Amino acid sequence: MAWHEISIEAQSRAISHVVIGHQTLGGWPWTSWIPKGSPVIIVADERVQPVAQSIQTRLGAEDVKTLLWTVTIPEQDKNLQTVNTLYQRMGESQVTRDTVVIAVGGGVLTDLVGYVAATYLRGLRWIAIPTTLLAQVDAAIGGKVAVNTAFGKNLVGAFHLPSIVGIDTAVLETLPLREWQAGVGEVLKSALIAGPPLSDALSSELPPLGTMNDWWAAVIGETAALKARIVSEDLYERNTRMFLNFGHTVAHALENYFGYGTLTHGEAVGLGTLVALDLSEKVLNMPRWVEEQARTWMARWTLPSRAPAFDSQKLMGIMAQDKKARAFGLQWVLLADIGKPQVVTSVPTDVVLDSLQVIQP
Numbered sequence: 001m002a003w004h005e006i007s008i009e010a011q012s013r014a015i016s017h018v019v020i021g022h023q024t025l026g027g028w029p030w031t032s033w034i035p036k037g038s039p040v041i042i043v044a045d046e047r048v049q050p051v052a053q054s055i056q057t058r059l060g061a062e063d064v065k066t067l068l069w070t071v072t073i074p075e076q077d078k079n080l081q082t083v084n085t086l087y088q089r090m091g092e093s094q095v096t097r098d099t100v101v102i103a104v105g106g107g108v109l110t111d112l113v114g115y116v117a118a119t120y121l122r123g124l125r126w127i128a129i130p131t132t133l134l135a136q137v138d139a140a141i142g143g144k145v146a147v148n149t150a151f152g153k154n155l156v157g158a159f160h161l162p163s164i165v166g167i168d169t170a171v172l173e174t175l176p177l178r179e180w181q182a183g184v185g186e187v188l189k190s191a192l193i194a195g196p197p198l199s200d201a202l203s204s205e206l207p208p209l210g211t212m213n214d215w216w217a218a219v220i221g222e223t224a225a226l227k228a229r230i231v232s233e234d235l236y237e238r239n240t241r242m243f244l245n246f247g248h249t250v251a252h253a254l255e256n257y258f259g260y261g262t263l264t265h266g267e268a269v270g271l272g273t274l275v276a277l278d279l280s281e282k283v284l285n286m287p288r289w290v291e292e293q294a295r296t297w298m299a300r301w302t303l304p305s306r307a308p309a310f311d312s313q314k315l316m317g318i319m320a321q322d323k324k325a326r327a328f329g330l331q332w333v334l335l336a337d338i339g340k341p342q343v344v345t346s347v348p349t350d351v352v353l354d355s356l357q358v359i360q361p
C-alpha cells in the first residue's frame, strides 16, 4: 500500500519584549501593546491591587474594555484546581480569543495565569507584570508557565511567551523581606552559571535585602538580560536552556517533599545549588572556591544552607520525576567552573546520595 507525507513546518518566530525601568509603569505605551479593540482581563495578586488598578485606569482612559480580577494564590494552590476556577470565570465572562490577559504578581501568579493564557481557547495573548524579585529576575521571563501536581513541581505546563514582560523595579520598594530572600536564590544561580560581570557585581558588594537601589536595579537588569539571551537561543529547553535549571533538580524535589510553600522557591534553589556545587566538585573537579563564594553570598543574604531533616532515598524518588530526566535517567546541570555550566548524565546514585548529605541538618 503506497503512502506519502505532507509536512507542516510551522515558522513561529515568537517574540517577547522585556521592558525594564524604575517608576515607569505609568508611562508605558499600553495601547501599542494591546491590539486595537481587544478586551483585557487583568488577573492580579490582591497584595498588589493598587498596581493593577493603576493599569486598569490607564487602559480605561484609552477606552480599552478591561476586567480586573484579584486573586490570592499561594504556592500550595498553584494547581489545576485553581486553573479550573479561572477557566470557569472566563467561560462565565464569555472570553473571546482576541482577549489579552495581563498577569500582575509574583512567580506563582505569572506561572499559573500564564498557563491559563496558554491553554484557554488554545492560547491567548498575555502580558506579565512581575511584582516580586523572583518574578522580575526569572519566573516572568521566558514563557515557562506551569502548575504543580502531587508528583512534582511544574509538572503540567507549556512554553507560552508573554508578548510583553513589564518590569518596574519601583514595585519592589514595598516587597516583604521574605519575598526578597525568595528571589535571591535565582540571582545567585544566575551569577554561578553566568560568571562575570554578574558574579563580579555580587562579589564587589552585597547590599542588604529589602531596600531597592541602583545596585539592585543593575543586578535585576543583568539577570533578566542573561535569561532573555539564553531563552532566545533555546526556547524549548533542548540543551543550553537547561543551564537555567541549575540547582532545581533538588530544589523542586525539596519543595514537593516538604509540601509546596513550606520552603520558598529561593530557599529551595539555594539548597539545591549547594548539592549541585558539591556534585560539580566531585564529577567535574570544579574549584572549591566557587562553592565557598556561593556560601558567602548565601550567608550574607540569609539563605538557609541546611534543610529540615529528610529521607534521601524518598527525595531521590521525587527527583526521578524531574522534567530534565529521560528514560536513561537524570540529567544534572553542574559547573566545571563559575560561568561554565554543563549538562551531565549518569551521575552514580551513591555519589548523589553522598552530596545530599551536605544539606542535611
Ligand SMILES: O=C(O)C(=O)C[C@@H](O)[C@H](O)[C@H](O)COP(=O)(O)O
Pocket: 138, 139, 141, 142, 144, 146, 153, 154, 186, 237, 241, 242, 244, 245, 248, 252, 323
Ligand atoms: O526558565 C527556565 O528554563 C528555568 O529553568 C528557570 C527556573 O529558574 C525557573 O524556576 C523555572 O520555572 C523552572 O523550570 P522547570 O522546567 O524546572 O519547571
